[in-house]
Amino acid sequence: xxxxxSQELLSGVTGVYARALLRPMGYSDDDFKKxxxxxxxxxxxxxxGHYHLRELANFVKQGIWMAGGMPVEFNTIAPCxxxxxxxxxxxxxxxxxxxxxxxxxxxxxxRCDGMVMLASCDKILPAMLMAAARCDIPTIFLPGGTMLPRxxxxxxxxxxxxxxxxxxxxxxxxxAEKFAEIESLTCASVGACSMMGTANTMAAIVETLGLAxxxxxxxPAVDARRPQLAKATGKRIVELVKQxxxxxxxxxxxxxxxxxxxxLAIGGSTNMILHMLALAQEAGIQMELGDFDRxxxxxxxxxxxxxxSNFTLLDFDEAGGxxxxxxxITSLLHQDVPTVTGKxxxxxxxxxxxxxxxxxxxxxxxxxxxxxxxxxxxxLAPQGAIVxxxxxxxxxxxxxxxxxxxxxxxxxxxxxxxxxxxPGDVLVVRYEGPKGGPGMRELSIPAAxxxxxxxxxxxxxxxxxxxxxxxxxxxxxxxxxxxxxxGPLALVEDGDxxxxxxxxxxxxxxxxxxxxxxxxxxxxxxxxxVSKGFLSFYRQHVGSADKGAILGC
Numbered sequence: 239x240x241x242x243x244s245q246e247l248l249s250g251v252t253g254v255y256a257r258a259l260l261r262p263m264g265y266s267d268d269d270f271k272k273x274x275x276x277x278x279x280x281x282x283x284x285x286x287g288h289y290h291l292r293e294l295a296n297f298v299k300q301g302i303w304m305a306g307g308m309p310v311e312f313n314t315i316a317p318c319x320x321x322x323x324x325x326x327x328x329x330x331x332x333x334x335x336x337x338x339x340x341x342x343x344x345x346x347x348x349r350c351d352g353m354v355m356l357a358s359c360d361k362i363l364p365a366m367l368m369a370a371a372r373c374d375i376p377t378i379f380l381p382g383g384t385m386l387p388r389x390x391x392x393x394x395x396x397x398x399x400x401x402x403x404x405x406x407x408x409x410x411x412x413x414a415e416k417f418a419e420i421e422s423l424t425c426a427s428v429g430a431c432s433m434m435g436t437a438n439t440m441a442a443i444v445e446t447l448g449l450a451x452x453x454x455x456x457x458p459a460v461d462a463r464r465p466q467l468a469k470a471t472g473k474r475i476v477e478l479v480k481q482x483x484x485x486x487x488x489x490x491x492x493x494x495x496x497x498x499x500x501x502l503a504i505g506g507s508t509n510m511i512l513h514m515l516a517l518a519q520e521a522g523i524q525m526e527l528g529d530f531d532r533x534x535x536x537x538x539x540x541x542x543x544x545x546x547s548n549f550t551l552l553d554f555d556e557a558g559g560x561x562x563x564x565x566x567i568t569s570l571l572h573q574d575v576p577t578v579t580g581k582x583x584x585x586x587x588x589x590x591x592x593x594x595x596x597x598x599x600x601x602x603x604x605x606x607x608x609x610x611x612x613x614x615x616x617x618l619a620p621q622g623a624i625v626x627x628x629x630x631x632x633x634x635x636x637x638x639x640x641x642x643x644x645x646x647x648x649x650x651x652x653x654x655x656x657x658x659x660x661p662g663d664v665l666v667v668r669y670e671g672p673k674g675g676p677g678m679r680e681l682s683i684p685a686a687x688x689x690x691x692x693x694x695x696x697x698x699x700x701x702x703x704x705x706x707x708x709x710x711x712x713x714x715x716x717x718x719x720x721x722x723x724x725g726p727l728a729l730v731e732d733g734d735x736x737x738x739x740x741x742x743x744x745x746x747x748x749x750x751x752x753x754x755x756x757x758x759x760x761x762x763x764x765x766x767x768v769s770k771g772f773l774s775f776y777r778q779h780v781g782s783a784d785k786g787a788i789l790g791c
Contacts, residue, residue, distance in 0.1 A: 239480045242351045244274035272308040273479040276353040278341055280316035280362045287358035287430040287437060288316045290459055291382050297465045298354050301472020314340045316362045319680060320397060328677035330361060332776045335789050337365035345373045352479040354471055358382030360436035363444060364513035370485040371520035376478035377485040378578050379450040380471045381441035383459035385429035387550040395424045397431040398545040398708045401683050405690025408655060429459025432551040434543035436707035439506035445560045446497040448488045448577030452586055456555035474578060489521045492572035502534045502609025503567050504541045505628040507707020515786030527622045527784045531613035538604035539628050540566050541597060545710045546629040549597055557594035565590040566598050616746040618726050621718035621784045627740050629710035631695045635741055639664040641734045647681050654687045661696035664736040668727045669764055670703030671720025672787040676777035682706030685713045698738055702727055718784040722764060729757040
């Protein structure tokens with residue numbers, strides 16, 4: 239085993255201070271010679287995806303002790319996207335940078351030899367991936383697992399159904415009693431929301447990267463297999479330290495491409511593009527927005543999950559989870575990439591069986607010939623825009639309609655609640671980008687309201703902000719440049735005709751260049767909405783969404 243870097247702090251005469259400070263917590267001379275393993279936990283009591291991680295951490299630590307390591311646990315923040323709606327959503331994407339920095343600072347300050355990352359949700363897993371790339375020490379992930387779906391008489395419901403119920407209730411499509419039942423019963427357990435949103439997409443990506451044990455992405459949070467997996471994860475990190483198998487041995491251009499293909503093949507979150515661009519930047523790997531569209535064009539869609547279909551993440555797990563999905567697209571993958579198991583990807587997939595063919599299709603009989611995400615360009619999005627094409631009905635793949643313009647999410651919410659929207663409209667929501675928001679808010683509730691109102695097949699929504707990774711319908715986000723940075727979205731006026739052509743990858747405004755130039759001369763940047771705190775710092779330093787919305791880039 240390579241000399242442990244923790245010995246810089248813990249050995250010899252100069253290590254006496256650190257050893258003395260560790261002794262009151264129960265550590266002894268024997269422990270100080272063992273690999274120092276950080277258990278990086280995002281447990282808290284405000285996020286159901288993380289509420290159970292304190293217990294899981296105990297199993298991880300058991301495994302570390304059993305394998306001869308010295309576990310030290312610390313926490314980082316983990317906000318819940320679902321709870322932090324409205325004003326709170328300004329802070330969600332910026333939290334990714336804080337989490338990544340907090341992990342980096344703790345790990346490097348204490349010279350830990352390895353780390354186990356415990357997380358479940360949308361910004362936490364990406365942030366921990368970024369930290370893993372920065373620190374580049376032996377690292378293994380343990381996603382917290384999925385929330386159980388709730389079986390109702392007519393269907394299985396997950397959290398995205400709650401948001402869609404808002405629109406259904408507001409238009410009288412469901413009763414107050416049904417609305418209350420959906421609110422009260424849908425979230426059936428702790429865990430990440432049982433739909434193909436960002437949380438589960440990122441868990442699948444972590445597993446595909448080879449940074450988590452097989453099956454870890456889809457096993458339900460309350461399943462008996464999860465504590466067993468936690469203990470095995472704890473044991474394995476000690477072996478990785480002994481082998482000096484560092485994070486960047488697993489985060490490579492080949493493994494990133496595998497992970498992107500997997501996400502595209504299962505109709506994964508649009509937000510994963512932000513996070514994969516950020517991770518590539520941290521790892522020193524060249525990647526740009528066009529790479530996602532290139533891969534999507536030749537990665538067939540083999541699975542869809544709530545809300546784009548009736549299947550939940552429990553169905554995904556029963557079908558074989560991420561290994562089964564990778565098995566289905568094996569011919570498209572780099573199979574020689576390493577994994578934390580010690581095996582190459584090809585070895586892991588050799589004995590995998592797809593247990594439910596109706597959930598995970600083959601490449602020969604896919605759900606669609608292209609992957610779940612498309613990148614659009616045009617005079618409204620010169621640097622690109624993102625749409626989850628797998629969740630758009632055929633009749634809205636091409637659409638031309640009049641713009642209805644809103645300068646904040648609250649404006650479009652009020653418009654929808656007032657029932658003023660009509661079929662054919664294109665709702666344009668601007669000044670919600672990384673700088674303009676600031677924080678690139680997720681417009682998941684307005685998008686879901688459209689579906690609940692029965693308008694998902696006739697009304698489109700555009701924004702320089704984000705949508706939930708589980709959004710369905712013709713919702714186009716990440717429009718770059720953003721409006722606050724003098725992007726064309728700032729020049730749209732009510733009644734302008736917007737052209738959406740997903741097959742041709744086009745997003746245009748039917749206004750002459752001369753008219754757009756006239757409007758640009760009259761345009762003034764919006765008044766700053768924050769003047770202090772972290773959001774003010776973030777607004778000044780964050781980069782564009784097409785680069786991953788990274789601080790300093």
